[in-house]
Amino acid sequence: MKMTGAQMICESLVKEGVEVIFGILGGAILPLYDVLPQYPQLRHILVRHEQGAAHAADGYARATGKVGVCFATSGPGATNLVTGIANAHLDSSPMVAITGQVARPFIGKDAFQEVDITGITLPITKHNYLVMDAASIPETMKEAFYLAGTGRPGPVLIDLPRDVQQESAEFNYPNRTNLPQYKPTRQGHPAQIKKAAKLIGESQRPLIIAGRGIIISGAYAELKELVEKAQVPVVTTLLGTSCFPESHALSYGMIGMHGMAYANMAVDAADLIIAIGMRFDDRATAKVSGFAPHAHIIHIDIDPAEIGKNVRVDMPIVGDAKSVIGELNKLVDKTKHIDWVRKLDEWRKEHPSLIIRDGESLLPQYVVRQIYEATNGEAIIVTGVGQHQMWAAQHYWYDKPNTFISSGGLGTMGFGLPAAIGAKVGCPDSTVWCIDGDGSLQMTIQELATIAQEKVGVKIAVLHNTYLGMVRQWQELFYNKRYVATPLSSPDFVKIAEAYGLPALRVERREEVAPAIQKAMAEPGAFLIDFIVEPEENVYPMVPPGAALAEVLEEPRKGAKAVKDSAKLPVSNI
Amino acid sequence: MATTKHILVALVEDKPGVLNRMASLFRRRGFNIESIAVGHSETPKMSRMTFVVNGAANVVEQVRKQLDKIVETVKVSDITGDNVITRELAFIKVKANSANRSEIIQIVDIFRANIVDVAPDSVIIEATGDEEKINSLFNLIRGFGIKEIARTGRIAMTRGGSGPLPVMKKPPRTQAKGQKKATK
Known part of the structure; x- marks a missing residue:
């Protein structure tokens, strides 16, 4: 035709x-x-x-x-x-x-x-x-x-x-493409998978680092089976968040610059890392030469160019995560790593990374936790980039697959609001919360008009701390508190939202948080809440730039033990 | 890390922008491409490119994998150190008069090169060979006064066998490599 x-x-x-x-x-x-x-x-x-x-x-x-x-x-x-x-x-x-x-x-x-x-x-x-x-x-x-x-x-x-x-x-639409030289490897090499299964069986302290590849290939069930069959603890990258239920006993949260202290210590202590669908980004590995110093590394990824790019890899398996883990599950032995898991639980107890301080002030972490409570952990959380992004990743517990959407690699401030529009339009039956910062939101704030015109029912939580907070945190810790160009004056977000025709509320006290979130959830359409939070709150734990994962800084608090040197572990025999 | 010279041979689809895509991956890492040669291959609508670059072995290997990912790329091989033949072609326009012309011709003969143009005040020499041969010819001729020089850049091919570049099959190279490593 x-x-x-x-x-x-x-x-x-x-x-x-x-x-x-x-x-x-x-x-x-x-x-x-x-x-x-x-x-x-x-x-x-x-x-x-x-x-x-x-x-x-x-x-x-x-x-x-x-x-x-x-x-x-x-x-x-x-x-x-x-x-x-x-x-x-x-x-x-x-x-x-x-x-x-x-x-x-x-x-x-x-x-x-x-x-x-x-x-x-x-x-x-x-x-x-x-x-x-x-x-x-x-x-x-x-x-x-x-x-x-x-x-x-x-x-x-x-x-x-x-x-x-x-x-x-x-116009004749072709049924298939003519791309003879484009052939992504889906199936992992059987001999490699066999050896990987053997390594997992022999290891004393295995650890899975799961990335966004699990979500892309939909390998949730396969990952869970592997974890439970071989009793391997799981940590995730930032973009791997929500690829494995965080309430699972073997889930130890996120690794990296703002990962959980115990997750980073687990990477440091492991004798076998099984990295799946992740690319060893520098924010995840911290100092590469200090990354997983005791571990053999199995790297499963669909992109051969990622193998050996950032860290040495002992056993590469190029293939689709779902298919490779599926094959691996057939070969891997039912094992137990009781001592290892017990050790990790001990660390989790000694280094609780998710405690929210009591007190009068409105803490951003508290807001995220309240959104979790109000949504039963079932909402899709979309974030901008900055401190709020880290708090959203840390303090919301992701049990449902693919419920955390964030800009990881490029770290694009302003991603949150438009990406939340896309997520809500794609999943109209899900609750979509855009957790954004006052800096990040203002980079794409004009999309409030899109929300109004297209009636996209996105709930927006602005963690408003009057700073470009993440940069301010770096200035506080590494530039002797010289807050150059980070103090940020913002318009009245409630009036702004109202001017766009969207209902909005301002919250300045802890006790107002839960009712405001309930009100937003009761609203059929979009709703914006401007949370005026503690201005100089820092994101912890934090691995300072240039340090190794094990050199994690925890939130300064009374009676906190310093992170122990996990390098004193027995040498593994694998 | 020490940089060494690498010869990369690529079989690619003959489409606009392919050279740009490949060169851009070298540029991104600040590699200077020492020479580049492009021409038709044995397969219609396919070109073969030869790159000579200086770089650390692990970085070149990473670039090679990324070159391999370009949609129009069939295969990229690093044939450095393999049993390879490399050649380039050079034109050298050198000042010459009736007094020294025969001396130039003698040197040209020793190098099995050719004179392809003779003018009252110059000749053009056409020479083929590996880099060293062209360089030593150039050094001998230089004294006469070089007016202009043009070199094609190297092309390379492995000796014997069926060659490193099967056209339709793309073996899982990374895996085969890893396999070897793991058995150690």
Whole structure:
């Protein structure tokens, strides 16, 4: 059937099962927007800034596991997507971004709103395309969705000149892609898996570090089976949060710069690390030379380029987490590591990382805990970047799979609000809380208008501490309290929300927290609560930059024991 | 860590932007590409690229894996230290007059190079060989006065066998490597 390039894009989106598009239009993408009403099955959500479109598509993709789609026009529209694309790239989020481009005869002539977006996004996309004729659109779209969603997922950008959108050609959507050289390894090498199973059986102090790969491949049940069968304790990376029930007896929380003290000590003491679907980010490993000094490392990841990139790996298994763990479960012996687990429990008792101080002042940790209580731990929590992000990761207990959405790799302030829109649109039946900071929120605050216009029922908790708090914490600890450019004055968030047409409340005292959250939950639509919290509260535990995981700083408190040197453990025989 | 010279050979789809994608991965790490040569391969619509770069072995291996991930890449091999032949082509335009022309021709003959152009005041020498051969020819000729020089950059191929680059099959290289390591 003959149709225009613009119609082909929409037809392809329908064929790929796309339901929602986040975007903003402009001259170069107008032909595409012009045909959108012909496809009522495609819901378009108009955002207020293209960065919001990319983050919303990212949040949608993370919450649903489907490929997120965003549209932007050429030039500034496209460059505004860049942060969001880089964010999706670093956190392996499947996304297809479609940008308008100036018409073919104008390309390369510095035409109005022309920018070389395929050149700009080359290092931050899994792949990108400049489509130079309408006839190649179906194949390009098929490839783009396949590449974005398979293997290690990532963003794919398609740049569409305006006249290609208007050109007519024959539309035949291919059933399969023609990408002979793109073949992600799904099945792990059987001999390697066998050896890994043997190593797990022989180890005295095994530890699983689970990352976002578990969530992407949906390996929740497989991971749980492995943990219980071989009795291996589990810690997670920041983005691995919610891949394993945190109330499980063998779950020891998050590792890394702001991980639990006992989790970091476990990494330090382990004699076998089984790292699954994680990439040894420097925020997770701290000083690489001091990372897991006593351990053999088994690294299971779908991306061969991650093997041995940051830390030495003794046994790589390239493959999909679900498939590899499934195979591993068949071979691994039913074992017990009672002494090891007992040791970890002891550490957990001696170094409680999640105690919230009593007292008058409104602590941000307390707010997060109250949201946990009010939602029974069943909400999807979306965060911005900063102190609030760490508190949200630490003090909410994630038992339900895939309920923590956050910007890990790129650390993009402003991710929270638009990503929460994406998550809520993708999962309308789930409660979605956006836990944000006053600094982070103001980077994308205009998306409150999107929430109002599209009636997206996101609950927003602003942990308002009048500082760019995480940086202030670094200034306090490492720059002798010189608070340069971190004090932050904000508008009245309650009035701001009301001006956007959204109900809002301010909370300044502990006893008001629970009722305010109840009120927000009772509201059918969106609701914002401005929590005025303790301004100079720090995130603990903390591994100072340049230190090893075991050199963790705990919250200074009375009677606290210093972290013991776990290096005095017996040498393992594996 | 000590840097060494590495020869990477890549079989890639012949599409716009592929060279850019590959070069960008070297640039990101601040590698200077010493030479690069691109041309058609034995398979239609496929090009073979030869990169010569200086870098630490582990970093080059990481870049190689990332080059391998580019969608249009079929395979990238680091053939440094393998039993390889490398060659490059050079044109050297050197000042020459009737008095010294025959002396230049003698040197050119020793190196089994050719004179491909003769003008009243210059000649162009065409030479093929490995890097050292071209360099020593250049050193001998330099005294006559070099006007211009152009070199293609190295191409390389492993000797004998079926070669390191099967076209359609992509063996799980990392795993095979790890396997060896683990048995130690």
